[in-house]
Amino acid sequence: MLATAVVTAVTTPAVLLTVTPAFAETQPTAGQSATQQAADDKPTIEELEKAAEEAQKAYDDAVAKQKAAQKAMDLAFSDQAPHAVAAKAAADEAAAAKAAKEAADQAVVDAEAELDALPETATEEERAAAEEKVASAKEAAAAAEAAKAAADEKAKTAADAADDARVAAAQALTDAQRATAEALEAKKAADKALADARAEEDDDDDGDDDDDEDPACVPATELTTVASGLPSKIVAGSTVNFSVRVTNGTDKTLDKVLPFVYFHATDKSGYNVVDEYFDLQWWSPDSSPEWTDVVDGGYAGSISPLKAGAHADVKLRLKVDAKAPAGDGVAFIAGDYVNDDDTCGGNFFTEYEFDVLAAGSKPGTVDDAKPGKTSKTKPAAVPQGGTNGTLANTGSASALPQLAAAAGAAVALGAGAVFVVRRRNADSAS
Structure with a gap:
């Protein structure tokens, strides 16, 4: 499972069920003290x-x-x-x-x-x-x-x-x-x-x-991940440079923070997925001296540690194959964290919608893609290419059981992301 999916499926099920009706509160009967009544009801x-x-x-x-x-x-x-x-x-x-x-x-x-x-x-x-x-x-x-x-x-x-x-x-x-x-x-x-x-x-x-x-993974809305410089229109055959800023708004140091970035797109029909034309790489002065591939549905490096109130930037480079057809796309940005004591969690996905233009297009002046809604419900499926990007790949396998248990079926993106770009098609057609 994708560790990031934990933040879209975590609820607070702390349902403490009584194990027997004998635990119910009762009033002491006449002639009995409350202590005696409690002892009898035990x-x-x-x-x-x-x-x-x-x-x-x-x-x-x-x-x-x-x-x-x-x-x-x-x-x-x-x-x-x-x-x-x-x-x-x-x-x-x-x-x-x-x-x-x-x-x-x-x-x-x-x-x-x-x-x-x-x-x-x-x-x-x-x-x-x-x-x-x-x-x-x-x-x-x-x-x-x-x-x-x-x-x-x-x-x-x-x-x-x-x-x-x-x-x-x-x-x-x-x-x-x-x-x-x-x-x-x-x-x-x-x-x-x-x-x-x-x-x-x-x-x-x-x-x-x-x-x-074991401590559980929890939603952490104080951990924010914001994309900067991602254009709202991307021409097939071009390379786009942008960054993701991760900010620790909590009151404690997070030992390892893992930014998550995933791109999904379809052609204009809305049901032909064209994700294979996207190649995403990350670079960070502290973590990777060279550009490193982001595996489909994986993490864009890690930040260790991130102090309370501090932020760090991860540079990203998106290459779009010239064969990519015109269509609609969405970038999902989120972040997870894992501490040395195995506590863990993360924030919810934020969507950045963009247009894919055919190779050779001249888009003119292009604004940055704006953050859309925050997805507090899961994207519903696994991205093509498998469930890469787990904590097992980051060296923190000890927290994986808690993340997997909390994540539920919110493994990241496929069909759920298709709905996002289809919604864009429907909105633009209306």
């Missing part, structure tokens, strides 16, 4: 053992459901998923319909050329035949145009349905992971209540293991 060891057993079973069930949800999401994002197969078939039909329309349009051009080329000595029959050929070609071209429009609509509908299915699967996994986390909290509460009761009974206070619990 659950027995047997009741606590039963509660712990039920909590364990609920947790085991939640884990099983989470595994099933993970398997379902893996299938949903595979090429073998029914919606993926249907989307590909519809896209192939749209491509074939486009080719057929182009052929039909050419047939009209050829027929009209033949009509125009008739000599003055041509007979009425020859001229009528040529005119009939033009009319037939135009009729066929109109039919091909209608077929192409229908095929395009079918392809768009299938692509949207595939995205919806992927998002639903990702959301189901997020819900399952949240349920597992809540069940784990309930299990811990039940186990602790039982251990405390046994310790009290044995006058031995060595049963509380919760002090060693």
Whole structure:
């Protein structure tokens, strides 16, 4: 999982469930002191053992459901998923319909050329035949145009349905992971209540293991990541230099800060992803003396440490292949941190939208891309190229379990990012 995804999925599930109705507050009955009433209401060891057993079973069930949800999401994002197969078939039909329309349009051009080329000595029959050929070609071209429009609509509908299915699967996994986390909290509460009761009974206070619990990853809105110099229009075949400033607005030093930058784009259709034409590199005077590739969905280096109130800049260089088609894109900027004590967290994704212009375009004066909304919900899928950029790649593997547990299905970007650029297409068309 991408460590950055932790900030889009972290909730505060601190659901402390009572392990037995006997914990409920009651008023002392007549003739009893409050102390005596509390003692009478105190659950027995047997009741606590039963509660712990039920909590364990609920947790085991939640884990099983989470595994099933993970398997379902893996299938949903595979090429073998029914919606993926249907989307590909519809896209192939749209491509074939486009080719057929182009052929039909050419047939009209050829027929009209033949009509125009008739000599003055041509007979009425020859001229009528040529005119009939033009009319037939135009009729066929109109039919091909209608077929192409229908095929395009079918392809768009299938692509949207595939995205919806992927998002639903990702959301189901997020819900399952949240349920597992809540069940784990309930299990811990039940186990602790039982251990405390046994310790009290044995006058031995060595049963509380919760002090060693691993710290959790948390959202950190005080950690900000802001892009500077990223243009709102990028021409295919060009190289863009910009920077990301990471600011530690917390009141403590963060031992390792990891800026996250990911670019996603589609062509003008809105459903053909063209991310493969983007090549992103980073450079920092403190971390890397040379330009270093940013793996798809990975971190743009690291800053170690970043003191409270301080900021640091990471230089970035984006190369866009000249073959990239015109379209719409979005850059996702965020940041994570990991401390030496394994506490960790990060901020939410900020979107920077931009236009991709065809090679050779002359955009004129171009303003910087402006930060858009902050995504407090996950982009819903894994970017093509895999789930690189994990803490395992940064040398801080000890924090990975907490990050993975908190991240849920918010692994970064694919289908969710597609929605962003599709929304731009819809907004520009309206």
